[in-house]
Amino acid sequence: MDEQQFDKRMALLKKSYDRIEPQLDPVDVVVQIEAEEVASTKEIVSLPQKNPNKWKNPTVWVASIASVLIVGVLATSYIIGPPTTVQTTEIEQSINYEEWLVDFTKKYEEKREEMRIELDMPEEEFNKLSTVQMASSSLNHLKSRKAEFLESQIINDDFTQSMEWSVMNYLMTPSEIFKMWEDSSVGKHLPFSDSFDYFKLYANTANEIASYYTSRLTDYSKILTTDSNHFPKELKHLISTANKQYIELQSDGQFRPNPLFGEHASSYKDNIHPDIVGYFKHLATGSLLVGGDLRLTASETAAILVMYEQTLLADSFTDSPEYMVLKGEYENTWLALLKGTESFSTHTLDGHITEEYKAFIMRVAEGEFGMVMQETAQTIVNELKTGKSLTLFQLTAYDVWMGVLKKRYNPETNTQYGATEVALDEYSIQLAQQIYNTYKQTGDMTVLNSLQPLNVVSLYIYALSQQDYKVAQQLVMDEVVGTEIPKFSDMLIFSDLSETKGATITIKATVKEEEQRIFGQSILFRIDTMTNDLGESQFRIAAIN
Amino acid sequence: MTEFELIEQAQQGDKEAYIELIRIHQRTVEKFAFQCGVHNCDLADVSQEVFVKLYRFLHQFKHDRFTTWLYKITLNATRDYYRKEQREQAKEELLSALQHIPSASAEKHVLNFEEDRLLHNAIQTLDEKYRYPLVLFYFHELKYEEIAEVLGISLSTVKVRILRAKEKLKEVLLEEGSVENG
Numbered sequence: 001m002d003e004q005q006f007d008k009r010m011a012l013l014k015k016s017y018d019r020i021e022p023q024l025d026p027v028d029v030v031v032q033i034e035a036e037e038v039a040s041t042k043e044i045v046s047l048p049q050k051n052p053n054k055w056k057n058p059t060v061w062v063a064s065i066a067s068v069l070i071v072g073v074l075a076t077s078y079i080i081g082p083p084t085t086v087q088t089t090e091i092e093q094s095i096n097y098e099e100w101l102v103d104f105t106k107k108y109e110e111k112r113e114e115m116r117i118e119l120d121m122p123e124e125e126f127n128k129l130s131t132v133q134m135a136s137s138s139l140n141h142l143k144s145r146k147a148e149f150l151e152s153q154i155i156n157d158d159f160t161q162s163m164e165w166s167v168m169n170y171l172m173t174p175s176e177i178f179k180m181w182e183d184s185s186v187g188k189h190l191p192f193s194d195s196f197d198y199f200k201l202y203a204n205t206a207n208e209i210a211s212y213y214t215s216r217l218t219d220y221s222k223i224l225t226t227d228s229n230h231f232p233k234e235l236k237h238l239i240s241t242a243n244k245q246y247i248e249l250q251s252d253g254q255f256r257p258n259p260l261f262g263e264h265a266s267s268y269k270d271n272i273h274p275d276i277v278g279y280f281k282h283l284a285t286g287s288l289l290v291g292g293d294l295r296l297t298a299s300e301t302a303a304i305l306v307m308y309e310q311t312l313l314a315d316s317f318t319d320s321p322e323y324m325v326l327k328g329e330y331e332n333t334w335l336a337l338l339k340g341t342e343s344f345s346t347h348t349l350d351g352h353i354t355e356e357y358k359a360f361i362m363r364v365a366e367g368e369f370g371m372v373m374q375e376t377a378q379t380i381v382n383e384l385k386t387g388k389s390l391t392l393f394q395l396t397a398y399d400v401w402m403g404v405l406k407k408r409y410n411p412e413t414n415t416q417y418g419a420t421e422v423a424l425d426e427y428s429i430q431l432a433q434q435i436y437n438t439y440k441q442t443g444d445m446t447v448l449n450s451l452q453p454l455n456v457v458s459l460y461i462y463a464l465s466q467q468d469y470k471v472a473q474q475l476v477m478d479e480v481v482g483t484e485i486p487k488f489s490d491m492l493i494f495s496d497l498s499e500t501k502g503a504t505i506t507i508k509a510t511v512k513e514e515e516q517r518i519f520g521q522s523i524l525f526r527i528d529t530m531t532n533d534l535g536e537s538q539f540r541i542a543a544i545n
Numbered sequence: 546m547t548e549f550e551l552i553e554q555a556q557q558g559d560k561e562a563y564i565e566l567i568r569i570h571q572r573t574v575e576k577f578a579f580q581c582g583v584h585n586c587d588l589a590d591v592s593q594e595v596f597v598k599l600y601r602f603l604h605q606f607k608h609d610r611f612t613t614w615l616y617k618i619t620l621n622a623t624r625d626y627y628r629k630e631q632r633e634q635a636k637e638e639l640l641s642a643l644q645h646i647p648s649a650s651a652e653k654h655v656l657n658f659e660e661d662r663l664l665h666n667a668i669q670t671l672d673e674k675y676r677y678p679l680v681l682f683y684f685h686e687l688k689y690e691e692i693a694e695v696l697g698i699s700l701s702t703v704k705v706r707i708l709r710a711k712e713k714l715k716e717v718l719l720e721e722g723s724v725e726n727g
Binding site for chain 1: 575
């Protein structure tokens with residue numbers, strides 16, 4: 001489906017939306033407002049529900065009829081407006097549009113050529129890049145549908161600027177995408193989902209370019225294993241051009257995008273969300289198995305799997321193609337590592353466990369290579385003491401995935417990553433609900449005692465929204481001081497939680513703008529640690545303001 | 546009377562002025578709510594909630610862009626609608642059912658063409674972070690800056706999300722077979 005088809009369908013849908021008949025009777029709004037004003041008491045509890053029998057109230061009838069009459073007068077004055085010079089405007093806009101399109105096409109051609117030269121690609125190859133094709137399709141779309149855009153432009157003078165962006169966004173080199181990512185996150189950590197979008201944007205383009213650069217290596221296959229200082233000038237230029245896009249020539253003779261780990265990594269690498277790193281590592285590494293055997297040593301391979309593990313545990317979009325690929329790689333590589341391969345065998349010829357394998361599985365069991373396979377490795381180690389491990393024999397990719405799932409849904413590992421600000425959206429509410437349900441079902445205090453400060457407040461707010469004061473009380477210290485929070489039934493009255501660490505930890509729950517009249521602008525929670533009878537410390541709310 | 550004068554009158558408690566304001570903006574609110582996933586039968590209720598909320602803090606309005614403000618409130622009301630009524634699940638079931646019986650929908654009464662209904666439903670399958678910028682860009686013709694303001698995200702994030710939304714939507718449409726590849 002090209003841009004033209006897509007935009008055409010969206011434009012048609014827009015027209016259909018515009019035909020939808022209004023459904024709300026504005027008088028109903030005023031009736032509800034008046035009913036709430038009357039019902040408003042000294043209580044700080046939320047507003048009453050809409051009264052289905054509102055029309056039985058005679059005062060409502062009088063107010064409504066009066067309102068309708070006045071609206072009729074007002075509406076008439078709106079309808080009988082001064083005539084507009086639509087025709088003149090259209091001609092002017094048409095000329096403006098033509099001029100804009102000529103200017104923009106020139107700008108587009110310049111940028112396209114600039115990108116092609118920067119990537120050092122011949123026109124034929126450059127034109128094959130999907131992002132370049134998308135840009136071209138978008139531009140053609142502008143040319144062929146002038147009338148439609150003209151109509152839009154009359155409504156919105158800045159429409160052309162938006163159109164320029166939508167075309168030019170496709171003409172970004174991988175390094176420019178990284179720069180855009182960096183600019184968008186100045187002074188803050190981008191959430192995982194936004195980081196993933198940038199990753200995908202970068203990876204899509206960089207992968208295609210890296211494939212082209214690899215194709216150019218065929219002429220140099222014999223030289224590649226020699227000292228790079230002796231590479232011919234053309235090859236050095238190719239490598240240097242690739243490096244500017246954070247694409248590196250790797251030891252297996254392939255160019256791969258490697259913006260975080262290589263010699264020429266982006267300076268932005270230290271600010272990238274750590275949960276996205278697994279995707280980048282996979283992008284830079286490619287498959288860890290070749291013909292069923294390990295490409296690297298067992299330790300090197302397992303260390304890379306730790307990075308994949310963090311991403312697999314954190315990414316909530318488990319059905320994305322990127323997630324599925326990483327999951328498959330993770331499962332298959334762990335299976336190969338644990339069951340052994342040709343170069344990394346589990347048993348000697350006389351049937352004994354190899355020393356190399358023993359040492360490796362012990363390190364996995366001790367948690368050196370992540371938490372997902374630790375438990376399985378511990379079982380294998382114990383079983384191998386008897387000479388045979390049934391767990392190892394029966395181990396499948398499904399078991400590896402089950403290990404991931406177990407850790408994904410463990411509330412203890414489900415803490416918000418190093419964030420100082422967390423949006424109270426559907427996801428964080430689900431997380432609070434999950435912790436709440438776990439505690440309610442098990443009554444296990446370790447669920448509450450292992451919570452990080454943000455999760456303590458998030459759960460506290462959730463418990464209040466459920467009117468479960470018993471659970472809420474478990475999260476505050478006995479001597480807690482502060483103001484009473486007005487009753488609310490919806491956690492979504494808050495927009496976000498932000499944590500400030502100083503001598504004490506303070507968490508601010510910001511109230512959404514439209515709810516501030518009832519609940520104030522924000523509620524502050526001071527968090528302290530308290531120690532239980534077993535000498536363990538845990539976070540609790542010490543004050544509320 | 547200009548919109549600003551109507552707002553001023555409404556701020557002073559003039560209910561008729563407020564009714565007029567509602568009339569000017571109710572189509573925008575209803576369309577946006579519908580495009581965000583509110584079912585046709587609930588549009589009046591959700592829109593009513595929006596305008597009641599708007600009235601509650603109308604006194605805070607100064608010189609901001611009124612429509613941007615309105616979009617924000619509608620967005621929050623739409624989110625609340627999902628959560629309170631637990632509509633997400635019902636929506637998924639509905640969408641799932643629609644894949645097999647595309648015409649058996651309440652939306653049929655709103656969108657007359659099968660192609661429109663398919664596209665509308667495909668948009669509803671997008672994650673909200675992609676759906677909202679896409680809707681505001683294509684159906685409300687908001688500038689990127691305005692979308693950024695409504696959604697509280699950066700300009701570059703808006704651009705990236707619209708790009709990704711388009712990609713995802715095309716994928717959904719291809720999977721459904723409502724368009725041909727190419």
